[in-house]
Amino acid sequence: MISAYDALVGFSSLGIRILGYVFLRWIPGHPFPPLIIALFATYAGLTLGGISQSVVKSRQRHARDPGSARENAVRPGPLRSTTSKDGGSSRILRTMLSGIPHSSCRAASTITILVNILISVMVVDLTWSPTWFYPSHDLAFARLGFVSHDSVKILVREPQSAVPSVAMSYRLLPDVLPDDPSRGWTLVETTTSLNVANDFTAAFTINSLLPDTSYQYNTTNQFSGTFKTGPAPGQYPSNSDSFTFLHSSCIVPNFPYVPFRHHLSFPGFAYLSELLPSLNAKFMLFLGDFIYVDVPRRFGNDRETYRREYRQVYASPDWPSVSSPSTLNTSLPWIHVYDDHEIANDWDKNETGVYPSAADPFTHYQASVNPPVVRPNVSYFSFTQGPASFFLMDTRRYRTPFDGTDGKWTNESLPLDERKSMLGPQQRDDFLVWLSRKEPAGVKWKIVVSSIPFTKNWRFGSEDTWAGYLGERQVLLQSMWTSSRDNGYGVIVLSGDRHEFAATKFPPPRTGEDQDMWPEDVAVHEFSASPLSMFYLPVRTYRQEDDEDVMLKYLPDGNSKFGAVSIGRDGGVDYKLYIDGKQAWEYRVELPKRGAERSWKFW
Template identity: 40%
Template sequence: MASLPRVAAATSSTAIRFFGFIFLRWIPGHHFVPIIFTSLVVYLTSLVSLGRGDQPSSNRSKKNTRSSKSTRASKTAKSGDSVLKTLLTGLPSRRSRLSTWTTALINVAVALLTLDFLIRGLVLYPSTDVSFSRIGYVSPTTANLLLREPDQSQLPVIVSYQEASSSSQKWTQEGTVYKLDNSTDYTAAVTLRNLKPSTEYRYSLSNNKTGRFMTAPRPGSPAANRLSFVTSSCIKPNFPYNVLSHPLKVPGIEQMTEALGKLLRPAFMLFLGDFVYIDVPFRFGSSMDHYRSEYRRIYSSPSWAAASIDGPAIDLPWIHTLDDHEIENDWSQGNKTAPYPAAADPFLHYHVAANPPVPEKAFAHPDDVTYFSFVNGPASFFMLDTRTYRSEPSQDNSTILGSAQLQSLLAYLSTPEPAGVHWKFISSSVPFTKNWHVGTTDTWGGFLNERQTVFEAMWHAERELGVRVVLLSGDRHEFGATRFPDPGLQLSSSELQPDTAGLGVHEFSVGPLSMFYLPVRSYYQTDDEDVSVKYAPDGNSKFGYLDIAEGVENADPTTSAPTPLRSSILTYSLYVDGEVVWKYRLSVPLGPHAGVQATQDSGKKVHLPPGRVLEDRLGKKGWDVAFKTAIGRTEELARSCFDIAIAGYYTLLNRLQAPERDD
């Protein structure tokens, strides 16, 4: 029978390696760190105990010693005390000190790598001196430039720009930043004005920061018929962990930059939250400076220098929404409760300052608004803030938007778009679909009453305004395409089957840009309200590339007699780890047919053509998918049982306390 120290050594060694692998390569959860270091202490203590037990007594004779060694060797041979067993289990070898030291060093190394991932970036790269510039929102005649310069000797910072194709050396001086201090973490936003539409510009700062950008097209111009942009969410530097990588490297940014170099240059990145992970793996503080330091470290990443034919990654304009890990996991405590005020400070200075304008009808004071709206080419955008104004989920009066933002969104949906604008994009940091069955209440699935109000406004907009509504979201570290059919269409059961293209308001939820992905399957269709189109959980880097262009599209591909119509066509391309794996198409009929309802063979009227899959390189479902789905549903059941138990506990507690209050 194995001794207790040997059981402890083998168990703790297995725990160090198993949880170390999960933490460094799979999911950097804070639960694993104490397990790894506690297991290391147990393991080293067990080794010392086993080492003492194996020392021969000094008062034994040489004969007894030789007899003992012979007996021990015999037992060792019988027990299979091999080098391989030592290296795999972590148990010490009685025959080879080298293998014992090697297996011990492996366990110590795993713990040291865990510590390196935790603190190397934090300790060695405080990034207080980081200096950078980037472009945010770009209109036909303006561009928002954000800069950071903590070196006071560089002040004042003079901002200039010129057309990139200009042969002259004449620069237009836009403005001068005379003061940068800690009140904004040494950041400032400058708006470049009087620009020409659809024109490439370069800008230059007196502190040697430069960059390029392209202005948006003039509304109504031929160039306004085309738009390309990318979307994703969630960034964690150096994950999956690589000991040889820079601790601030973001592999997903580099993969995306390389992939975009082969495509039509996107107008911007619509980034849907979790730009920083203040609480993953650990929250080292909740002060304003802790939050600011996380933003500084991301902007210190060498990955922003990764270049393609369109230039370095930092030249891609980024516009941002807020999500929970920029505050606290699953945040729903409003904008007054700590740590929200501290978390909001850098988000305002680093992101909101360069974001698009607030909606014309914000229904709140502009200084208190963190949701945005803009038009670019054939599309208009409404960027929701689903964190700042939300209340506790799963209540009768729960709100994810707050009253002012909800009214602003409903006004946006009911307002006709200018001529040439055929798409309404609504971005949300969390998915609209309730098809994700783990953490559902943190999504719109926890606010179903408000979701229904918004959906009814979307369906009305598609029926009456001649536009198509598309939802873009992130957060889940997986990709899910879902459609929400208008109940008024009265679709048949065959048209509502899972994993099918077809009619409805479509949502494309994608992430992470550079982070872990879930090892279990938690997305599946359970009713006819949320129809699954495609699910792609795997991949540490995912982003969507959306391209809108005019062309000829069949009004209804299901009919035997195609009806080609001039249309505005959206092609959504899903990229996983730098490679396109799935494409989907939606369209809006134009010209004299715009707003005219096509008729299916069944006789039902359909306002917009159904979506269709253009390409699918994702693997077929196998036994592993069924296994991972079973794990996901087990987790869902366990969470439900836990929630029921907690609710029952508080109900019982209230009943027991009621008589005491009566007394």
């Protein structure tokens, strides 16, 4: 019968190994590190105590029988000599698997103890090393933000006191209009506002640019890069038959964990970097969870804690490969919205608590070079480029807190501004105005960017998604169908958050009093893709249960997922999903018939 000592040692050892594997390879959740460390402390204490007790007993036995001690010195390992070969093999196997050391299996005992030590060290390494060794206070870099058809926004960080100011200049690339006298360097502006208040960042804007044209920028702190302006609204890139952009969300460094890999490395960036030359993408739409302030552990609630997380991403050795890759002749602009992990998990507390600390670095590092806000002092954005108009929602700051319901608007007497809402009254009104707005000729699609899934088919944690706000969702869907019916625009929703991929179709109702209000081809399509570099779980949580949210494709596996959206000159959208560096799925969405007819008449 197993002793209490062996039971405790075996339990703590198995706990270290099972939880360690889950933490290092499946999900780096914040409850795991303290549990694993507590288990290791228990294991180490019991093991050391057992070894000490064994040594004491051995000495006492040898003191009572000196002859036995001399015999043991000549013939070591007396227990081995009395153990059969098969019994010894099984004991070695039990020792290796259970983690329980045994005096007759010294080599196996040493190895099994080392295994538990190594697992615990790796857990500590993944959890604390980035914070200990990479505060990244000295990070200096420049990156592209929003690039329109006639302007560009560029973020610069320079913390060195020896550089009190930074100036930016730009010019046409030398091979563009080589005989044009205006292709020399033009000074944009000089900033002296780099200080601790903005974490030594500055946002530069260059205006009055030519559409679909390549430029070069240069800063006085030795950063330079190239960019290409987008096509004018309603137009296409001059060198392509399609307008392409990317989307994804969710990144955590060095996960799944690999020993000796750089602590700030993002494996998913390598997949993206390899594919960028063939994608010809105009920009990346990053749909939130750019940082995980609470994964694997939260180290504070102050502004500096949040700032450090952003600095670490931009300090990653892999960041240049997806922002200014050497394989491209231009840099890739990144456009951002935030989600919960930039604040706290499943955030629904508006602007209270840690929100001001979380909003500070997002404002400086992301929003300052984002597309224009819809109105002053809000955190949702809109822009039009090429054949598409975009609305980037804020699904965290304005939402009604969780109330345990699905958010259906069943009480018609309740004022609209008092009903459960994801967007809040002002953002909802702005969104509906954008949906109904007539766009410049040639614009064919309305692209809705939501950090969390629009579908209700994800059955785990659904209250955090639009599944908990179905009343407002229905209003938005009806407005989307109406925009397609009346104006001919196709509507696509892009989302992330779930660490899985799913494509969902939202057809107009075919029964009931509204069945004749919208034609079938105005159906809205959602593509939800994540993570770009993070975990996925072998648990299936997406399930269709009615005809309102129709599953087109569900692909949950893969640590790196992103989508490429291409709008062709014929008006159709070709969507390609990439998982771990390989194309996994492709789908085409046609423009609503009235939109196609309107485009035909125009052309």
